[in-house]
Every structure is written in structure tokens, then in C-alpha cells.
Amino acid sequence: MLALSGITVRYGERPVLHGVDVTVSRGELLAVLGANGSGKSTLLRAAADLVPVAAGQVTVDGGPRDRLDLALVFQRIHLVRRRSVLDNVCAGALGRLPLRSSLLGFPREVREEAMACLERVGLADRAHDRAGSLSGGQQQRVAVARALCQRPRVVLADEPVSALDPAASEQVLALLAELAHVEGLAVLAVLHQPALAARHADRVVGLRDGRVVLDGRPDQSVDSLYQVLEPVS
Amino acid sequence: MTTVDGVRRLPVPPKPRRPKAMLIGWAIAAVVVAAHTVAWETTGISLGALVDGWRGMADFLGEAIPPDLSWKVLGPSLDAALVTLWIGLLGTTLSVPISLLLALLAARGTAPAEWVYQAARAVLSFLRAVPDVVFALIFVTAVGLGPFPGVLALVCHNVGVMGKLWAEALEDADPGPPQALRSAGANRVQVAAHALLPSVLPQLAGLLMYRFDVNVRSSLVLGLVGAGGIGFLINQSIKLFKFDEMLTHILVVVVLVVAVDRLSAVVRRRLSEGDHA
Ligand SMILES: Nc1ncnc2c1ncn2[C@@H]1O[C@H](COP(=O)(O)OP(=O)(O)O)[C@@H](O)[C@H]1O
Numbered sequence: 001m002l003a004l005s006g007i008t009v010r011y012g013e014r015p016v017l018h019g020v021d022v023t024v025s026r027g028e029l030l031a032v033l034g035a036n037g038s039g040k041s042t043l044l045r046a047a048a049d050l051v052p053v054a055a056g057q058v059t060v061d062g063g064p065r066d067r068l069d070l071a072l073v074f075q076r077i078h079l080v081r082r083r084s085v086l087d088n089v090c091a092g093a094l095g096r097l098p099l100r101s102s103l104l105g106f107p108r109e110v111r112e113e114a115m116a117c118l119e120r121v122g123l124a125d126r127a128h129d130r131a132g133s134l135s136g137g138q139q140q141r142v143a144v145a146r147a148l149c150q151r152p153r154v155v156l157a158d159e160p161v162s163a164l165d166p167a168a169s170e171q172v173l174a175l176l177a178e179l180a181h182v183e184g185l186a187v188l189a190v191l192h193q194p195a196l197a198a199r200h201a202d203r204v205v206g207l208r209d210g211r212v213v214l215d216g217r218p219d220q221s222v223d224s225l226y227q228v229l230e231p232v233s
Numbered sequence: 234m235t236t237v238d239g240v241r242r243l244p245v246p247p248k249p250r251r252p253k254a255m256l257i258g259w260a261i262a263a264v265v266v267a268a269h270t271v272a273w274e275t276t277g278i279s280l281g282a283l284v285d286g287w288r289g290m291a292d293f294l295g296e297a298i299p300p301d302l303s304w305k306v307l308g309p310s311l312d313a314a315l316v317t318l319w320i321g322l323l324g325t326t327l328s329v330p331i332s333l334l335l336a337l338l339a340a341r342g343t344a345p346a347e348w349v350y351q352a353a354r355a356v357l358s359f360l361r362a363v364p365d366v367v368f369a370l371i372f373v374t375a376v377g378l379g380p381f382p383g384v385l386a387l388v389c390h391n392v393g394v395m396g397k398l399w400a401e402a403l404e405d406a407d408p409g410p411p412q413a414l415r416s417a418g419a420n421r422v423q424v425a426a427h428a429l430l431p432s433v434l435p436q437l438a439g440l441l442m443y444r445f446d447v448n449v450r451s452s453l454v455l456g457l458v459g460a461g462g463i464g465f466l467i468n469q470s471i472k473l474f475k476f477d478e479m480l481t482h483i484l485v486v487v488v489l490v491v492a493v494d495r496l497s498a499v500v501r502r503r504l505s506e507g508d509h510a
């Protein structure tokens with residue numbers, strides 16, 4: 001589904017990704033692990049066309065990627081806290097709405113589709129609450145519903161649970177895995193905790209210094225990713 | 234390290250001396266003193282003149298007190314105070330659409346291009362630099378005496394101030410939600426309408442209330458130059474040497490200004506409380 005091949009990204013002169021190959025299949029939750037600064041976020045941003053790539057290409061279903069095919073979920077959630085949960089989810093559809101119909105409130109079809117997305121993440125009963133009044137875990141599930149309302153084929157999540165407590169983290173990851181398995185989405189999630197990846201991901205990719213050094217079953221040992229090579233005095 | 238009564242102490246090391254910083258400090262002090270000396274000379278400040286004028290001030294106050302609170306004076310005074318209030322109100326609300334447009338064009342993040350940003354900033358600076366009284370004098374000449382030129386003058390100046398304040402509020406907003414909608418394919422206008430403006434609405438409304446308060450006070454001054462309202466009555470009573478009527482008008486003004494000030498403060502407090510809830 002999503003295929004990154006030979007991706008090289010430089011910030012200025014310094015290469016941050018060195019010809020990285022990563023694929024995520026339909027119906028698969030892929031966890032990307034790696035130490036801070038190993039290039040995980042950069043990989044996601046390259047996939048979403050948010051940083052220029054020096055070399056390599058990104059394809060979705062073998063063809064060129066359409067921006068709307070890729071939905072993003074953020075560590076800091078980024079909902080409009082003062083708006084209702086439903087309005088936040090509807091906003092995921094903006095990319096395909098003409099300007100006119102999106103300024104005078106959302107059309108009924110969109111609101112109903114957004115309700116279905118909320119149902120999908122188990123929060124249909126909170127539709128009219130202010131987004132800011134929900135707990136962190138619930139807000140992240142609303143953000144996932146917003147991503148769904150975009151009708152994506154790929155979901156990219158950068159540390160989606162780093163700001164959440166353990167129970168909420170489990171819930172959000174279980175949700176992402178379920179969306180991959182049931183809806184047939186390709187989900188790529190950057191995670192900080194190998195244990196979470198082992199429990200929920202179908203496959204893990206390990207990055208070290210901008211290179212893929214590990215790709216395979218989620219329950220393998222990933223300690224080498226986080227080891228410090230130079231002795232620290 | 235010394236120990237006194239079981240408390241550990243360490244002598245404070247001497248501060249490093251920085252001669253350059255001291256030199257700059259002295260230079261700034263010299264400039265400030267020089268500026269005040271020139272200003273004192275130029276404005277002709279003279280305690281003697283104040284003492285000599287004392288008798289005049291006393292006569293003036295003697296005639297003004299007690300204020301003429303008869304209905305013949307108070308009635309028109311209250312009517313004119315209402316006109317002042319309406320001028321301030323319309324001067325504020327009518328400037329909302331243009332202020333919003335200019336603020337969006339003059340905020341990094343929403344400005345469509347660098348030259349638009351610079352142009353919008355320049356327009357706002359110009360409108361801000363020209364005082365509302367000057368706008369009023371121009372409009373009184375153009376459309377004649379009365380409240381209408383007052384409203385026009387307030388709109389012009391207020392767009393400059395409120396547009397700038399709003400642009401800054403927009404720039405201070407959390408960039409996260411706009412970024413999220415942009416990544417979902419929303420265009421510039423959709424991002425502003427669905428992420429940016431909803432997040433900063435309380436701040437914008439608070440600034441609007443603050444400007445309403447300021448504009449009601451300004452519209453009083455505009456009356457002095459013929460743009461209607463109670464300022465006009467104050468000006469007339471001074472010209473006709475009716476100082477007791479003037480004092481009545483001033484008392485009405487004080488009540489009006491305090492009332493609007495309180496209202497504005499209460500609304501702004503409510504808005505910022507609602508934001509934290
Ligand atoms: N906008 C940027 N400009 C310059 N360097 C950056 C930028 N973003 C990230 N980097 C650098 O690129 C490297 C990889 O960063 P990132 O992809 O954010 O790592 P991770 O998400 O794995 O912690 C880091 O060394 C970081 O300092």
C-alpha cells in the first residue's frame with residue numbers, strides 16, 4: 001500500500017535519512033522504533049510530503065500519492081479545543097469540500113459521516129461536547145476519527161500516545177490496530193515504547209542514525225536501537 | 234564554607250565588573266536628562282504662570298460649582314451622552330469586518346504572500362498613526378457637523394488599532410490545529426475559518442470590548458471638534474461661559490465612562506475565565 005523507497009532527506013548539508021526503504025501493507029499496523037533523533041519523525045514527514053526528499057520516492061498502491069490519501073495523527077493531538085467534537089471530526093473532510101459549503105457549517109452528509117467515524121472510535125455519545133472537555137485519550141481518539149473522516153488509505157501517527165497515560169495508550173493503539181485490520185488501512189505509527197509495539201503492531205521497523213537496522217516481528221529484541229555506541233564519560 | 238548555628242553558609246563571590254555595560258548605562262541616563270531639559274524649555278513650563286493663573290482657575294471653579302442639574306440642562310446632556318455612546322458603539326462594530334480582513338492579511342501564517350503582509354501592515358500603521366480627531370476634522374469638513382463624521386472617524390482609526398491587535402492575537406495562536414487541517418487538505422480560508430478563528434475568538438472578543446471602551450471615550454473628544462455627542466455640548470457651554478452647565482455635562486460623562494469601563498472589564502474577565510474552563 002504505502003511504499004517508501006530509497007528515501008534520503010537532508011537538513012542543510014546533513015543527511016538525516018540515508019536511502020530508507022519502508023513498506024506498509026493494507027491491513028497492517030507498522031510500528032517505527034528508534035532513539036531520539038534517529039529520524040522517525042522525518043520519515044513520516046517525508047511520507048506525507050511535508051519535507052523535501054533529496055532522493056527516493058513514495059507511492060500509494062503503486063501510484064503517485066495523493067495528499068488526501070494520507071491522514072496524520074499527532075502527538076500533541078491538535079484538536080480545536082473550543083469547538084465541538086463533531087465539528088472537529090467534520091474538519092477532516094475539508095480537503096474534499098468546496099469552499100462555499102464549508103464556510104456555512106458542514107453539510108448534512110458530512111456531519112453524518114463524521115458521526116459514523118465517531119461511532120468507530122467509540123465516542124458517538126460525546127459528539128456535542130467541547131473537544132477540550134474530553135480526557136487526553138478521548139481527544140486522541142477524536143483525532144483518529146478526524147483522520148478517518150478524511151477517507152484516507154494510509155494513517156501516519158507520530159508518537160500518538162506519548163502524551164497519554166498507560167491505559168489510554170493501550171486503548172488508542174488497540175484502536176489503530178483494529179482500523180488497520182478491519183478497515184484495511186495501512187497504519188504507520190512512531191512509538192517510544194517497544195512494549196506497546198510488541199503488543200499491538202504487526203511488524204516493527206527500527207531506525208538508527210537514519211538507517212533501517214531492523215525490520216520484522218514485533219516481539220524481537222530491539223534493545224540495540226537504544227544503545228549508546230560512544231562511551232559516555 | 235562556614236557553619237553558624239548549624240546553618241551552612243558560603244560567601245557570595247564578587248560580581249564581575251563590566252565597564253562597557255556601565256558606560257552604556259551612563260550614556261542612556263545622559264540622553265534621558267538632555268531630552269527632559271529640552272522638553273522643559275520648549276513647552277514653556279513655568280510654575281509662575283500656574284500661580285498667576287490661580288485666581289482665574291478659582292473664578293472658573295466658583296462659577297462651575299454648583300453644577301446646573303435642572304432638567305433643562307440634564308435632559309439634553311443625557312440625550313447627548315447616549316449619542317456619544319452610539320458613536321462609540323457603531324465606530325467599534327462597523328470596523329469589525331475590515332479589521333478582520335486586514336488582520337488575516339497582516340498575520341504571518343494567514344497572509345497569502347509576503348507583499349500582501351507588508352501592504353496590510355502598512356495600511357494598519359497609517360490608520361493607527363492618524364489620530365481619530367484628525368479623521369474627525371477631515372470628515373466634518375467633508376460631510377458636515379454631527380455624529381456621522383464621528384462614526385466614520387472612529388472606524389478609520391479603530392481599524393488601524395484593532396487590526397494590529399487582532400493580527401498579533403492570530404500570530405500568537407497555537408499553530409497545531411491549523412497544521413492538522415492543512416495536512417488534511419484544507420485550504421487557507423478553510424484553515425482560518427475552522428481552526429484559527431475558533432481558537433482565538435475569546436481573545437478577539439476581549440480586544441473588541443477593550444476597543445469599545447476606548448472608542449466611547451474617544452467619541453467624546455470627537456464631539457469637541459463638532460462630531461456630535463456630549464463633547465459638542467461641553468464645547469458650546471465653554472464658549473458661552475456657562476460653566477455650571479459644563480460641569481453637569483462632565484459629571485454625566487464620568488458616569489458614562491465608568492459604566493462602559495466596568496461593562497468592558499466584566500465581559501473581558503468572563504471571556505478569559507471561559508477560556509480556562
Ligand atoms: N527542521 C529541522 N531542521 C534541521 N534539523 C532537523 C529538523 N528536524 C529534525 N532535525 C534533525 O534531524 C534528526 C532526526 O530528527 P527526527 O526525525 O525528528 O528524529 P526522531 O523523530 O526520531 O526523534 C535530528 O538529529 C534532528 O536534530
Ligand SMILES: [Mg+2]
Nearest residue numbers: 040041042158
Ligand atoms: Mg520525533
